[in-house]
Structures are given as structure tokens and as C-alpha cells.
Amino acid sequence: MGEKLLEVKNLTIGFPEETGMRTVVDDVSFTVGYGEIVGIVGESGSGKSMTVQTIMGLKNRDAHILSGEILFNGKDLLKMSDEELSKIQGNDMSMVFQEPMTSLNPVKKIGWQVAESLKIHTSMPDDEIHGRVVEILANVGLPKPEELCQKYPHQLSGGMRQRVMIAMAMICWPKLLIADEPTTALDVTVQAQILQLLRKIHMEANTSILFISHDLNVVKEVCQKVIVMYQGKIVERGYTEEVLYHPKHDYTKHLIASIPRNKEDIREDELVMQAKDLNVYYSVKERGMFGKKENKHVLQNVNFHIRRGEILGLVGESGCGKSTLAKCIVGLNKNYTGTLDIREEHPQLVFQDPYSSLNPMKKIGWILEEPLKVHGMKDKAKRKELVSQMLTQVGLDPSYADRYPNELSGGQRQRISIGGALILNSKFIVADEPVSALDVTVQSQVLNLLLDLHRTHQLTYLFISHDLNIVRHFCNRVIVMYLGEIVEEAEVEEIYEDPKHPYTQLLFHSILTDERKLQKITDVEQSREDASANGCPFYHRCMSRSDVCREKRPERINLNPEGQDPHWVKCFKYQS
């Protein structure tokens, strides 16, 4: 420790433009010592990715390095020939990317891809290479490495692919591992496992890690030192604990500023929506003219209700059926059985991706006016009036009506989406991950807007999110879904303090908080074959399963006494 492995000195990178050079990385200097984990935090556009791409030699051709040097082991990478560079890249220094879905070559077997960098950088014989590949795959926690070598990327889950990526990066025992948002695309439980794996690698191999993330909680979890970047400059640096608990720069304070809290306590008994034994299907058509329509059973026996004025959180991993439920409620999927009783006209949906939810060819004014036109409001002046009012309400200037969506930032677009949902005076809004595509500081602004509108318009939200920290602060009650079933439902504090279902426990222990809960997690990636179709959906990952879980599906039971808010859970542990 202490010796400098990587030293970036006064690095400045810019893009040439008509009006001159636009600087994206401005006079950035930092060091990574042997065996250190350094985090770089910042929002999109802060220059953090550009910095590490330059270190890794992956810089965009249009970008010009205006000044500075990057010393690796004392030698300047920027002055090296391509030949010298390629000896370092992938060998002494390697990288893990954000997108495990696209970073692996889909037509090559896993074994081949992991072995490739050994083949390039060493002259090991083939059988030795294979042995090393199997060893490293086992090392990153992948089961049955021999079989895995013969598989293709599409046969693996996102978490497994990210482990493969880490194995690829680690195979030559690099001195420096650059991890660019390695857990951003992953589910919470998987994210916790990958972070654990990175720490294990760091301890065992004493590898230095340069860790890029926009998520402070993740950085807090793994990094010893942290660098905060804003608009191409380093605004703050230091030991992680110190920076995060005693931030000095305004931007860092902003970044750390907590999620807005919903303080209202809802005590209304009137229901806005009730689902009883809801089973939702998704029809998949086989290809060809006479292909049969096949019904995929996505949601099974879903029972829940939403009270007027409350914010109900819906959490679960990707693919658990959260979005399917949202689509079903707003009427986009009519392929269901059971009863879905919605007592509010036109429930509206706010989508996750602000970039595809607005029609790119239409002006904002047109987009907001359209629902009014569709619902037969003939008076043009009245429509324009309502549009400007709505723009003001979502915190934008009425002049935005004349702009096109591509002139707006992600946060502004999401405000437009919210405005579009409210303009018909709907009181019930389904928000499907409304802030997960946004930067942290923008997230809290949009959440604040949602809270303000909730108060002033007496709205009811179904708030879908995978971010458990936001849900805790934002919602009154929470339902937890796993593989198409609601496994637990309770008041927010109750469920966060005392989760009952084994899946909820796993999920909430994966939240990165001050107390290092992470060590407690023992998640198993077992094969799913041993679960039977009739058994509990969580059987294959459950730590407290018994034989009955394999044979039967549990019914939901209420753990709370009569008169209190119910705490529903679907698990045999509590059935007796």
C-alpha cells in the first residue's frame, strides 16, 4: 500500500466544436495505490467515464487530450506505442463494463471468451489455459465451471454474465481492475453479490480497483477513497467515510441529500382499486401463419388493494411481473382472469424511460394537448390554457410547449410525462420506475414533484421501483413480488424492520446501508430444475425451505391481529 500504481496528472480532454474546444475532463489528477479501491462518483456527463476510457485506451477518436499524463507503474500510457499499450491492456490492467447483456460476444462460448486474453498475453499450453479458466470461473462463484465453458452468453442470467465478465478481467491477475458501473444494470440482490465478489477479489489478489458509479451507497460499500466529479472537474476527494459523512462541497451535499420523505399517514378506508385472484397472461404467438397462441402465465393469484390517497410501493426483481401488473391496471393488457375493480376513471401510467415515452416528432404542447383532444374537448383556447397551467404545475415554463422532446433533459421529459398523466384530472397514477433512469440529484427533484402533486391533487399512486431506499421513504405500504406472486404485503416500516418472507429478508438485507449488512447475505444460485411447478416459486433460492414447499404452493396468511393493518405473507414457515 502507498506505492502509486496509477497516477493521473492534470488530465484535460476536450471535443472540438465550431465554437472552440468543449472541455469534458478538466484538469483531473488522482492516484490509485497498490491494493487500493478508489471510487469515482458523478452523474452522467460528469466526465467520469471519459476519464477511465482514456486510461483504458478506449477513448473516442473525436476526443482530444489537451494536456496531462497517465502514469501506470511510472510509465506514461499516453506516450506509449500501440504495441507497448496492448501488452498492458488486458494483462496488467483490465476492465469490467456496465452492460453484462451486451459486453459478451453472443456467438462465442464462455470458455473461449474467458481464455482469449490468456492466449494473447501468454504462451501457456491449451490444457493449462483450460485449467486456469475453470479455476477462475469457480473463483468468481460460478457453479459447474466445466459445463459453463461450453455454454453461450444467452444461456446465463445477468448476474452470471457479470461474474463471467469479472472472470475475464481477472484471468491474467491484473494489477488494476477498472469497474465502470459494474452493478448498475443488475437487480439489488445480484448487485450485493457482485460487490461482495469484488471485495473478495481485492482481498485475495490484492488487486487495485478503480470503481466508477453514480450510486453513493455502492461506493460506500466497496471503496476506501472516493473522488467526486462534477462537470469534468474533481470537486471533492478523500476517504470515503469522511467525504460521505462530512461533505464539504455543495455538489457533494446535494448528491448525498436524502430522498424526499412522505410524511403523510393515510387513514382512509375507501378503496381506489382492488384485485381479487388476479391471474394475468401474456400471449406469445408462435411464428408463422398457423402458429398457435400460447398463454404465458405471468401473474398468479394476485390479491391486493389500494386505498384512496396512499402511495403503495411495489418492489421485486426484474422479470417478476411488476410492469405486467402496471399494464394490466391501466388497461394495456386485457388478458386476465379474476376481478380487477378500479373505482377511478382513466388510471394513468408514468413510464420509466423518458426517452421513448414522448413522441419525438411532436411538440410538448401537442403531446400535452392530445389527451384533451382525444377526450373531446373542442375549445382550442381552453386546451392551450390547461396545457400552460399543467406546465407550470410540473415546474416548467409555459414556453416549453413550443419545444420538441429532444430539446429537453431526462428530468424535464419525466415532468412532461407526469403532466400528461395528470392533464385529464386522473386521481390514480401508476408510476413504473419513474425515476430509475434519472441522475441522483434529478431523482430527488422528480420525487419531490410527485409528492407535491400527491398533496395538492389528492392523488393515489402505485409506485413501482427496484430502489428499496426510495420505496422506504416514499411509500405508505409495500407489496413484494417474486416470480409473478405477491409474497408479502405490509406497512412500510413494519416490512423494513421485520421482513417475514425469506425472499423479502434476502432483498432487504441486500440494501446497502450504514451497518454492513452485506456480509450476512448468503444467496444461492442453485439450478432451478429441482423446483416443481406446483411448489413455492422461491423454493430454489430459499434458505429455510422444507419438503412441503416443493410439493405445494403456500396460501397467503395475515400475521397481524384483527383490527391492525394486515401483514400478509405467503410462506409455509408461518402456517400452523
Add this chain to the structure above:
Amino acid sequence: MKRKKWNYNLTIGLILTTIVVLMAVVGHFWTPYGPTDMNSMLKNAAPSLAHPFGNDNFGRDILSRIMNGMGTTCFVALCTVGIGVVFGTIIGAITGFFGGWLDEIIMRLNDALSAFPSVLLALIFISLLGPGRNNIIFALGILFIPSFARIVRSEIIRYKELEFVKSAQVMGAGKLRIIFVHILPNALVSMLTSATVGFNNAVLAEASMSYLGLGVQPPEPSLGLMLSDAQAFLQIAPWYAIFPGLTIVMIILGFSMISEGLRVYQAR
């Protein structure tokens, strides 16, 4: 990272096309000489100051005939593309959006239609309907429908799963409104590019049909017809073939460059 580059394709294409359109429009009302006025003194006369493009075998002024014939050629091409675009858009939009068995049937019919060489099919139509300007518009128009239908269909399919379409559905917009008001404007640029390509093909198709004597009937001038007549005099009056040919090249070059320019403009 906006960087503007001079879109020379679009500029040159627009200039060429403007010249063509101007000449065709002027040629409709006024030509230096009457397009059908014969003059036995000037049979196969070479280009001169009075007749810059020369004269044909009947002593008719070639420039006047080109100016007049361009109108005919462009009219046929425009109508053909018009038929293709209108019906192709309707068919493509509806099959693409609704899918299902209707889509299958119409798209297989489409495949069948595009499996035959289009000139051959046009010949069959003409032999059934008889030659003439309106018949050639009809025959070529039908042949142009499948390609447009396919382009519109693929655009509709690309957009129909996007969230802004879903949000239009949630707000309660009708299906036809979603197709024509929400989705189609997004397909406009690719439709325009393929319409310009289609226009070129139509100019060529009209020229070849008239060349075969099945299209526009004499004495009405058309570029294809002039080429066909010039064939016999290629040795003694090459200008008779060269100038109508160059005009066709200019029309097509202009439109091709516009279409390429639009593609670049869309990619931005």
C-alpha cells in the same frame, strides 16, 4: 456534439430537381417551337443556335419536345408513386399495427406480387388494358404498392411497442388515431426517401414502357418514346438520343441525391 456538415447531396439534388420542375412547368405552357410542328427543311438537323438540341427525323425541335415530354414523364411518375404511397401506407399501416391473419395474408400476396419482375407484370397489365397514358399509370401504380406497404409496415412495427404509443393507448386514443396521428409522422422521413427512389423507378419504367410502344402514344411526346424513335437515327443524328437520355439522367440524379440527402439528414 453537434457538428454541421454541408449536406451537398440535398443541395445539388434540390438544384437539379428545381431545374427539371421549372423546365417541365414552363414546357407545359410555352415551348420555343411547337412540339409537334414539323419542318421538312430541318430533318435531322444538328444542334444550332436556333435549335440548341437539334431536330428529329420530322424536323421537330428536340428541346421543345423534351420540355413538353418531361411533363408527361413526370406526371406519369408522380401519379404512379402517388398510388403506391397512398395505398401502400394504408395497407402497411393497418397490417403492421394489427398483425394477425390479415397481416399474414396481405403480406404473402405482397410477396407473390414482388416475386415477378415488375416490367413483366406491367406488360401483362398493359396487354389486358391496352396501351395509353392512364393505363400505364394504373399498371405501374399497382406494382409500386407492395414496396411501400412493406416499408410502412416495418416502421409501424418498430414504433408500436414504444412507450409513447402505449401512453397514447392509456389516454384512450383510438387505434386509427394512434396509427395515423401518433406513429406515421415518425415514419415520414423513411417514407420520403423511399418515395424519391420510387419516383426514379417510375421514370425509368415509364421510359421503358413507352420505348416498347406500350406507354404514352404518339404524337404526345414522352422521353421514353423519343429514345425509342431516336434508335433508328443513332448514326446520323446522335443528338436525338443523347438529349432525352441526359434529361432522364438529370431527373434521376436529382431525385437520388435528394433521397440520399434526406437519409443523411435523418441520421443527423
